Amino acid sequence: MLSRRMLLGTSMAAFSGLRAEGAAAGLRAISAARGVLFGTAAGSYQLRDGDFQAALMREAAILVPEYEQVREAIEPEPGRFDFAGADLLTSFAGRSGMAMHGHTLVWYAANPKWLDEKVAHAPDDEIFTTYITRVMQHYAGAYRSWDVVNEAIWPQDGRGDGLRVSQWLKRFGPGYIDTAFHVAKLADPKALLVYSDWGCEGGEAWNDVFRAKTLAFLEGAKARGVPVEALGLQGHLNAFGPPVDQAKLRTFLDRVKALGLKILVTELDVDDTKAPREIAARDAAVADATARFLDVVMDNSATAAVLTWGLSDRYLHKPEWLPDYTPRKLPLDADLQRKPMWNAIARAFGRRV
Numbered sequence: 519m520l521s522r523r524m525l526l527g528t529s530m531a532a533f534s535g536l537r538a539e540g541a542a543a544g545l546r547a548i549s550a551a552r553g554v555l556f557g558t559a560a561g562s563y564q565l566r567d568g569d570f571q572a573a574l575m576r577e578a579a580i581l582v583p584e585y586e587q588v589r590e591a592i593e594p595e596p597g598r599f600d601f602a603g604a605d606l607l608t609s610f611a612g613r614s615g616m617a618m619h620g621h622t623l624v625w626y627a628a629n630p631k632w633l634d635e636k637v638a639h640a641p642d643d644e645i646f647t648t649y650i651t652r653v654m655q656h657y658a659g660a661y662r663s664w665d666v667v668n669e670a671i672w673p674q675d676g677r678g679d680g681l682r683v684s685q686w687l688k689r690f691g692p693g694y695i696d697t698a699f700h701v702a703k704l705a706d707p708k709a710l711l712v713y714s715d716w717g718c719e720g721g722e723a724w725n726d727v728f729r730a731k732t733l734a735f736l737e738g739a740k741a742r743g744v745p746v747e748a749l750g751l752q753g754h755l756n757a758f759g760p761p762v763d764q765a766k767l768r769t770f771l772d773r774v775k776a777l778g779l780k781i782l783v784t785e786l787d788v789d790d791t792k793a794p795r796e797i798a799a800r801d802a803a804v805a806d807a808t809a810r811f812l813d814v815v816m817d818n819s820a821t822a823a824v825l826t827w828g829l830s831d832r833y834l835h836k837p838e839w840l841p842d843y844t845p846r847k848l849p850l851d852a853d854l855q856r857k858p859m860w861n862a863i864a865r866a867f868g869r870r871v
Protein backbone atom coordinates (compact mmCIF):
# COMPACT_ATOMS: atom_id res chain seq x y z
CA MET A 519 0.00 0.00 0.00
CA LEU A 520 1.18 3.48 -0.75
CA SER A 521 1.19 6.20 1.85
CA ARG A 522 -1.19 9.12 1.94
CA ARG A 523 1.81 11.40 1.50
CA MET A 524 2.71 9.68 -1.73
CA LEU A 525 -0.81 10.14 -3.04
CA LEU A 526 -0.98 13.79 -2.07
CA GLY A 527 2.35 14.37 -3.77
CA THR A 528 0.84 14.04 -7.20
CA SER A 529 -1.52 16.97 -6.83
CA MET A 530 -1.09 19.97 -9.09
CA ALA A 531 -1.21 22.28 -6.07
CA ALA A 532 2.32 21.20 -5.27
CA PHE A 533 3.58 22.99 -8.38
CA SER A 534 1.96 26.33 -7.68
CA GLY A 535 4.75 27.52 -5.40
CA LEU A 536 7.28 26.99 -8.19
CA ARG A 537 5.54 29.12 -10.77
CA ALA A 538 6.93 32.44 -9.63
CA GLU A 539 10.59 31.40 -9.72
CA GLY A 540 11.40 33.46 -12.83
CA ALA A 541 14.36 33.10 -15.18
CA ALA A 542 16.32 30.58 -13.08
CA ALA A 543 13.32 28.27 -12.96
CA GLY A 544 13.73 24.67 -13.98
CA LEU A 545 11.71 22.90 -16.65
CA ARG A 546 9.40 21.74 -13.88
CA ALA A 547 8.12 25.26 -13.20
CA ILE A 548 8.38 26.43 -16.81
CA SER A 549 6.31 23.49 -18.04
CA ALA A 550 3.77 23.58 -15.22
CA ALA A 551 3.08 27.23 -15.97
CA ARG A 552 2.12 26.16 -19.51
CA GLY A 553 -0.06 23.27 -18.38
CA VAL A 554 2.12 20.72 -20.18
CA LEU A 555 4.40 18.88 -17.79
CA PHE A 556 8.08 18.10 -18.29
CA GLY A 557 9.37 14.87 -16.81
CA THR A 558 12.17 12.38 -17.09
CA ALA A 559 13.09 8.74 -16.69
CA ALA A 560 15.30 7.90 -13.72
CA GLY A 561 16.84 4.96 -11.92
CA SER A 562 16.60 4.54 -8.14
CA TYR A 563 20.42 4.44 -7.92
CA GLN A 564 20.46 8.09 -9.04
CA LEU A 565 18.63 9.07 -5.86
CA ARG A 566 21.81 8.23 -3.89
CA ASP A 567 23.47 11.15 -5.71
CA GLY A 568 22.37 14.26 -3.78
CA ASP A 569 23.17 16.70 -6.57
CA PHE A 570 21.32 14.57 -9.07
CA GLN A 571 18.34 14.35 -6.74
CA ALA A 572 18.27 18.15 -6.48
CA ALA A 573 18.43 18.43 -10.28
CA LEU A 574 15.49 16.05 -10.60
CA MET A 575 13.46 18.11 -8.14
CA ARG A 576 14.28 21.33 -9.96
CA GLU A 577 13.63 20.08 -13.48
CA ALA A 578 11.04 17.29 -13.41
CA ALA A 579 7.31 17.44 -12.73
CA ILE A 580 6.96 13.75 -13.67
CA LEU A 581 9.23 10.76 -13.06
CA VAL A 582 9.19 7.47 -14.94
CA PRO A 583 11.16 4.39 -13.89
CA GLU A 584 13.68 3.89 -16.69
CA TYR A 585 14.17 0.15 -16.23
CA GLU A 586 12.82 -0.87 -12.80
CA GLN A 587 9.20 -1.32 -13.89
CA VAL A 588 9.60 -3.64 -16.85
CA ARG A 589 8.38 -7.17 -16.20
CA GLU A 590 11.85 -8.70 -15.84
CA ALA A 591 12.44 -6.31 -12.92
CA ILE A 592 8.98 -6.61 -11.33
CA GLU A 593 8.36 -10.37 -11.65
CA PRO A 594 11.79 -12.04 -11.93
CA GLU A 595 10.29 -15.44 -11.02
CA PRO A 596 6.69 -16.54 -11.59
CA GLY A 597 4.56 -15.01 -8.85
CA ARG A 598 7.49 -13.30 -7.03
CA PHE A 599 7.00 -9.57 -7.29
CA ASP A 600 9.79 -7.09 -6.61
CA PHE A 601 8.59 -3.51 -6.51
CA ALA A 602 11.65 -2.21 -4.63
CA GLY A 603 13.29 -0.01 -7.28
CA ALA A 604 10.10 1.50 -8.65
CA ASP A 605 8.81 2.02 -5.08
CA LEU A 606 11.88 4.11 -4.22
CA LEU A 607 11.24 6.34 -7.22
CA THR A 608 7.52 6.55 -6.45
CA SER A 609 8.14 7.53 -2.81
CA PHE A 610 10.70 10.13 -3.84
CA ALA A 611 8.25 11.58 -6.37
CA GLY A 612 5.50 11.67 -3.75
CA ARG A 613 7.72 13.44 -1.19
CA SER A 614 8.84 15.91 -3.85
CA GLY A 615 5.42 16.73 -5.27
CA MET A 616 6.09 15.06 -8.61
CA ALA A 617 3.69 12.90 -10.59
CA MET A 618 4.58 9.39 -11.84
CA HIS A 619 4.33 7.80 -15.28
CA GLY A 620 4.48 3.98 -15.38
CA HIS A 621 6.63 2.06 -17.87
CA THR A 622 5.51 -0.53 -19.04
CA LEU A 623 2.93 -3.32 -18.63
CA VAL A 624 2.80 -5.33 -21.87
CA TRP A 625 5.91 -5.30 -24.07
CA TYR A 626 7.55 -7.91 -26.27
CA ALA A 627 10.96 -7.10 -24.71
CA ALA A 628 12.51 -6.80 -21.22
CA ASN A 629 10.55 -9.80 -19.97
CA PRO A 630 11.91 -12.41 -17.55
CA LYS A 631 13.36 -15.52 -19.22
CA TRP A 632 10.61 -17.78 -17.91
CA LEU A 633 7.79 -15.77 -19.48
CA ASP A 634 7.90 -16.54 -23.22
CA GLU A 635 7.51 -20.29 -22.78
CA LYS A 636 4.60 -19.73 -20.38
CA VAL A 637 2.90 -17.32 -22.79
CA ALA A 638 3.15 -19.82 -25.64
CA HIS A 639 1.29 -22.44 -23.57
CA ALA A 640 -0.93 -20.16 -21.49
CA PRO A 641 -4.47 -21.56 -21.10
CA ASP A 642 -5.91 -18.04 -21.02
CA ASP A 643 -4.96 -14.37 -20.97
CA GLU A 644 -4.43 -14.22 -17.20
CA ILE A 645 -0.71 -14.40 -17.96
CA PHE A 646 -0.90 -10.68 -18.71
CA THR A 647 -4.23 -9.50 -17.27
CA THR A 648 -3.41 -10.57 -13.71
CA TYR A 649 -0.01 -8.90 -14.04
CA ILE A 650 -1.53 -5.59 -15.21
CA THR A 651 -4.03 -5.60 -12.35
CA ARG A 652 -1.43 -6.49 -9.72
CA VAL A 653 1.07 -3.85 -10.76
CA MET A 654 -1.39 -1.03 -11.42
CA GLN A 655 -3.24 -1.63 -8.17
CA HIS A 656 0.05 -1.52 -6.26
CA TYR A 657 0.47 2.05 -7.49
CA ALA A 658 -3.18 3.04 -7.92
CA GLY A 659 -3.84 6.67 -7.07
CA ALA A 660 -0.16 7.61 -7.24
CA TYR A 661 0.28 7.35 -11.02
CA ARG A 662 -0.80 10.01 -13.47
CA SER A 663 -0.33 7.84 -16.55
CA TRP A 664 0.89 4.44 -17.76
CA ASP A 665 2.46 3.01 -20.89
CA VAL A 666 0.02 0.10 -20.98
CA VAL A 667 1.23 -1.50 -24.21
CA ASN A 668 4.64 -0.65 -25.64
CA GLU A 669 5.90 -1.08 -29.21
CA ALA A 670 3.14 -3.39 -30.52
CA ILE A 671 3.35 -2.03 -34.09
CA TRP A 672 6.03 -3.26 -36.48
CA PRO A 673 4.83 -3.22 -40.09
CA GLN A 674 8.11 -4.88 -41.10
CA ASP A 675 6.64 -8.16 -39.78
CA GLY A 676 4.36 -8.15 -42.82
CA ARG A 677 0.87 -8.29 -41.31
CA GLY A 678 -1.81 -6.17 -43.01
CA ASP A 679 -2.67 -4.47 -39.71
CA GLY A 680 0.97 -3.60 -39.08
CA LEU A 681 1.04 -5.29 -35.68
CA ARG A 682 4.25 -6.83 -34.40
CA VAL A 683 4.28 -10.62 -34.41
CA SER A 684 5.18 -10.78 -30.73
CA GLN A 685 4.76 -13.62 -28.24
CA TRP A 686 1.51 -11.90 -27.15
CA LEU A 687 0.07 -11.68 -30.64
CA LYS A 688 1.05 -15.25 -31.50
CA ARG A 689 -0.78 -16.68 -28.52
CA PHE A 690 -3.75 -14.32 -28.16
CA GLY A 691 -4.19 -12.66 -31.54
CA PRO A 692 -4.44 -8.90 -32.11
CA GLY A 693 -7.15 -8.54 -29.44
CA TYR A 694 -4.55 -8.76 -26.66
CA ILE A 695 -4.00 -5.01 -26.96
CA ASP A 696 -7.70 -4.21 -26.45
CA THR A 697 -7.83 -6.58 -23.48
CA ALA A 698 -4.77 -4.96 -21.89
CA PHE A 699 -6.35 -1.50 -22.04
CA HIS A 700 -9.73 -2.68 -20.70
CA VAL A 701 -8.05 -4.41 -17.76
CA ALA A 702 -5.85 -1.38 -17.10
CA LYS A 703 -8.89 0.90 -16.99
CA LEU A 704 -10.48 -1.30 -14.32
CA ALA A 705 -7.25 -1.53 -12.30
CA ASP A 706 -6.75 2.25 -12.00
CA PRO A 707 -9.63 4.22 -13.54
CA LYS A 708 -7.95 7.59 -12.95
CA ALA A 709 -4.66 6.92 -14.73
CA LEU A 710 -4.26 8.14 -18.32
CA LEU A 711 -3.72 5.06 -20.50
CA VAL A 712 -1.00 5.42 -23.14
CA TYR A 713 0.00 3.40 -26.20
CA SER A 714 3.71 4.18 -26.79
CA ASP A 715 5.92 3.48 -29.83
CA TRP A 716 8.93 4.87 -31.67
CA GLY A 717 8.29 4.80 -35.43
CA CYS A 718 6.11 7.88 -35.96
CA GLU A 719 8.64 10.74 -35.72
CA GLY A 720 10.86 10.26 -38.76
CA GLY A 721 10.45 11.41 -42.36
CA GLU A 722 11.44 8.23 -44.20
CA ALA A 723 9.18 5.93 -46.22
CA TRP A 724 9.04 3.33 -43.45
CA ASN A 725 7.87 6.03 -41.04
CA ASP A 726 5.01 6.86 -43.44
CA VAL A 727 3.88 3.24 -43.23
CA PHE A 728 4.37 3.23 -39.45
CA ARG A 729 2.21 6.34 -39.04
CA ALA A 730 -0.53 4.90 -41.29
CA LYS A 731 -0.64 1.63 -39.32
CA THR A 732 -0.59 3.50 -36.01
CA LEU A 733 -3.52 5.69 -37.05
CA ALA A 734 -5.43 2.64 -38.29
CA PHE A 735 -4.84 0.91 -34.96
CA LEU A 736 -5.90 3.98 -32.95
CA GLU A 737 -9.02 4.55 -35.09
CA GLY A 738 -10.00 0.92 -34.72
CA ALA A 739 -9.42 0.97 -30.97
CA LYS A 740 -11.57 4.09 -30.56
CA ALA A 741 -14.32 2.56 -32.75
CA ARG A 742 -14.29 -0.59 -30.59
CA GLY A 743 -14.54 1.45 -27.38
CA VAL A 744 -11.07 0.51 -26.17
CA PRO A 745 -9.81 2.96 -23.50
CA VAL A 746 -6.62 4.01 -25.27
CA GLU A 747 -6.41 7.62 -24.13
CA ALA A 748 -3.07 8.88 -25.39
CA LEU A 749 -0.40 8.19 -27.97
CA GLY A 750 3.15 8.13 -26.65
CA LEU A 751 5.74 9.30 -29.16
CA GLN A 752 8.98 7.94 -27.76
CA GLY A 753 11.11 10.57 -29.49
CA HIS A 754 14.42 8.73 -29.86
CA LEU A 755 15.91 11.23 -32.31
CA ASN A 756 19.17 11.33 -34.25
CA ALA A 757 21.32 14.46 -34.38
CA PHE A 758 23.02 13.22 -37.54
CA GLY A 759 20.47 10.75 -38.86
CA PRO A 760 17.36 11.35 -40.96
CA PRO A 761 15.63 14.43 -39.54
CA VAL A 762 12.08 14.73 -38.30
CA ASP A 763 9.74 15.71 -41.14
CA GLN A 764 7.84 18.56 -39.54
CA ALA A 765 5.02 18.70 -42.10
CA LYS A 766 4.32 14.95 -41.89
CA LEU A 767 4.53 14.97 -38.11
CA ARG A 768 2.16 17.93 -37.87
CA THR A 769 -0.46 16.28 -40.08
CA PHE A 770 -0.14 13.01 -38.18
CA LEU A 771 -0.52 14.64 -34.77
CA ASP A 772 -3.55 16.60 -35.97
CA ARG A 773 -5.18 13.30 -36.88
CA VAL A 774 -4.29 11.79 -33.50
CA LYS A 775 -5.85 14.79 -31.79
CA ALA A 776 -8.97 14.53 -33.99
CA LEU A 777 -9.49 11.04 -32.54
CA GLY A 778 -9.82 12.65 -29.11
CA LEU A 779 -6.46 11.35 -27.91
CA LYS A 780 -3.83 13.13 -25.84
CA ILE A 781 -0.22 13.14 -27.01
CA LEU A 782 2.79 12.48 -24.77
CA VAL A 783 6.46 12.49 -25.65
CA THR A 784 7.55 9.49 -23.62
CA GLU A 785 11.30 8.88 -24.16
CA LEU A 786 13.02 11.87 -25.76
CA ASP A 787 16.78 11.62 -26.27
CA VAL A 788 19.08 12.45 -29.18
CA ASP A 789 21.67 10.02 -30.48
CA ASP A 790 24.85 11.96 -31.21
CA THR A 791 27.19 9.07 -31.96
CA LYS A 792 27.64 10.13 -35.59
CA ALA A 793 28.24 13.76 -34.69
CA PRO A 794 31.63 15.50 -34.83
CA ARG A 795 33.99 15.39 -31.86
CA GLU A 796 33.73 19.08 -31.16
CA ILE A 797 31.35 19.49 -28.26
CA ALA A 798 29.77 22.80 -29.24
CA ALA A 799 28.88 21.45 -32.68
CA ARG A 800 27.43 18.28 -31.20
CA ASP A 801 25.40 20.17 -28.62
CA ALA A 802 24.05 22.46 -31.33
CA ALA A 803 23.01 19.50 -33.49
CA VAL A 804 21.30 17.77 -30.54
CA ALA A 805 19.45 20.99 -29.71
CA ASP A 806 18.40 21.49 -33.35
CA ALA A 807 16.96 17.98 -33.58
CA THR A 808 15.11 18.55 -30.30
CA ALA A 809 13.65 21.87 -31.45
CA ARG A 810 12.64 20.51 -34.84
CA PHE A 811 10.62 17.78 -33.10
CA LEU A 812 9.26 19.60 -30.04
CA ASP A 813 8.21 22.73 -31.87
CA VAL A 814 5.67 20.67 -33.82
CA VAL A 815 4.65 18.60 -30.81
CA MET A 816 4.07 21.68 -28.67
CA ASP A 817 1.96 23.38 -31.34
CA ASN A 818 -0.61 20.63 -30.89
CA SER A 819 -2.98 21.42 -28.04
CA ALA A 820 -3.47 17.69 -27.31
CA THR A 821 0.13 17.44 -26.05
CA ALA A 822 0.05 16.83 -22.31
CA ALA A 823 3.63 15.99 -21.29
CA VAL A 824 7.21 15.76 -22.52
CA LEU A 825 9.40 13.11 -20.86
CA THR A 826 13.10 12.69 -21.64
CA TRP A 827 14.84 9.31 -21.35
CA GLY A 828 17.10 10.51 -18.57
CA LEU A 829 17.87 14.02 -17.32
CA SER A 830 21.64 14.30 -17.51
CA ASP A 831 24.56 12.80 -19.42
CA ARG A 832 26.17 11.90 -16.05
CA TYR A 833 25.17 8.23 -16.03
CA LEU A 834 25.07 7.45 -19.75
CA HIS A 835 27.11 4.43 -20.85
CA LYS A 836 29.77 4.85 -23.49
CA PRO A 837 29.09 2.47 -26.38
CA GLU A 838 31.74 -0.28 -26.48
CA TRP A 839 32.47 0.40 -30.14
CA LEU A 840 33.22 4.11 -29.47
CA PRO A 841 35.64 4.13 -26.50
CA ASP A 842 36.68 7.79 -26.97
CA TYR A 843 33.20 9.19 -27.26
CA THR A 844 31.19 10.69 -24.40
CA PRO A 845 27.46 10.86 -25.11
CA ARG A 846 25.73 14.23 -24.83
CA LYS A 847 22.16 13.20 -25.63
CA LEU A 848 20.19 14.63 -22.67
CA PRO A 849 19.23 18.13 -21.40
CA LEU A 850 21.92 18.48 -18.66
CA ASP A 851 25.61 17.64 -19.02
CA ALA A 852 27.55 15.32 -16.73
CA ASP A 853 28.10 18.24 -14.30
CA LEU A 854 24.33 18.81 -14.27
CA GLN A 855 24.72 22.07 -16.19
CA ARG A 856 22.10 23.07 -18.75
CA LYS A 857 22.99 22.44 -22.38
CA PRO A 858 21.58 23.86 -25.62
CA MET A 859 19.14 20.92 -25.59
CA TRP A 860 17.73 22.25 -22.30
CA ASN A 861 17.25 25.66 -23.94
CA ALA A 862 15.50 24.06 -26.92
CA ILE A 863 13.06 22.30 -24.58
CA ALA A 864 12.43 25.46 -22.53
CA ARG A 865 11.83 27.44 -25.73
CA ALA A 866 9.44 24.80 -27.03
CA PHE A 867 7.35 25.09 -23.86
CA GLY A 868 7.37 28.85 -24.48
CA ARG A 869 5.47 28.29 -27.75
CA ARG A 870 2.55 27.13 -25.69
CA VAL A 871 0.10 29.98 -25.07
Ligand code: 9MR
Pocket residue numbers: 584585588628668752754785
Ligand atom coordinates in the same frame (compact mmCIF):
# COMPACT_ATOMS: atom_id res chain seq x y z
O1 9MR B 1 17.02 2.64 -21.60
C1 9MR B 1 16.36 1.43 -21.26
C2 9MR B 1 17.29 0.54 -20.57
O2 9MR B 1 17.74 1.12 -19.36
C3 9MR B 1 16.63 -0.78 -20.33
O3 9MR B 1 17.57 -1.66 -19.79
C4 9MR B 1 16.06 -1.38 -21.60
C5 9MR B 1 15.28 -2.65 -21.30
O4 9MR B 1 14.37 -2.44 -20.29
O5 9MR B 1 15.24 -0.48 -22.25
C6 9MR B 1 15.75 0.81 -22.50
O6 9MR B 1 14.72 1.68 -22.83
C7 9MR B 1 13.84 1.35 -23.87
C8 9MR B 1 12.44 1.58 -23.37
O7 9MR B 1 12.21 0.79 -22.24
C9 9MR B 1 11.41 1.33 -24.46
N1 9MR B 1 11.71 2.06 -25.66
C10 9MR B 1 13.08 1.92 -26.17
C11 9MR B 1 14.10 2.21 -25.09
C12 9MR B 1 15.52 2.03 -25.63
O8 9MR B 1 16.01 3.20 -26.11
